[in-house]
Amino acid sequence: MLRRFKQYFQKITKAHSQRRQKIMTIDQHIVTVGPTNYYVSRALITDVPEMLAIEKAVYAGKTPWDENAFKTELRRQSGRFYIVMRHNDRLCAFCGCAFDDRRQDAHITNIAVHPDFQNQGLGRFMMQAMIKRAAYLAYRTVTLEVRYSNVAAQRLYTNIGFEKAGIKKRYYFGDHEDAIDMTYHLPVATSDD
Structure with a gap:
């Protein structure tokens, strides 16, 4: 009985690991958002x-995250996924997400679209990309x-x-502005998935 349980556990662990590996990769490819083509890839240290x-362009010359914070996130081997979007070799948007198996939550850590490219659907595209990955892992929520x-x-x-799920008082470093917690509830996975 214990041997069968171990085999079963190894099987589901391996399947989950393969699913997780799949969502942590992205084929570098061209996507069309609105009338424009963008090149989407996983973010790199470069x-x-x-x-x-x-x-700086989005936050009036300030950077909520510094260089070390981004590099630390991008170096993590598991649980983090960052994408960038380029148009004509210009980086115009990025989004990062932390995937937590224990809590079954995908937490959007950072998302920004250069002002020259705002209101063109890039933010929505990136958010939906992260939501799809969380759904693929059968997570319960996406938060930010x-x-x-x-x-x-x-x-x-x-x-x-x-x-809206609540308010975090004086959340942001520097100006101590409040943050609104927001949650997206994913549909419950069925046994047929």
């Missing part, structure tokens, strides 16, 4: 300077924090299906 430039003052992002997340 992308960090451009990611920081996008943050958003600045209380960032009404445009809140509207996007609500339109996608996120719900």
Whole structure:
């Protein structure tokens, strides 16, 4: 009986590991968002300077994350997935997510779209890419924090299906602005999946 349980456990562990490996990769490819083609790939350490430039453009010259924070995230071997979107070799957007098997939650750690490319569907595309990966892993939720003052992002997340779940007082480093916790509830996986 114990041997059969071990075999069963190894089988499901291997299957989960293969599924997880699949979601942590992305074929470098061209996607069409609206009328424009973008090149999508996994973020690399060499992308960090451009990611920081996008943050400065989005956050009035500030970078909520510094170079070391991005590099630490990108070096993690498991549980992190970052994508970048390019148009004509220019980095125009990026999104990162932490996948937590124990909590069955995919937490959006960072998302930014350069102002020159905002309101063109890139944020929605990246969010949906992370939601699809979480659904593939049969997770229960996708979560994120958003600045209380960032009404445009809140509207996007609500339109996608996120719900406000609470407020984190004085959450952001530097200006101590409050953050709104938001949660997207994934459909419960059935045994047929």
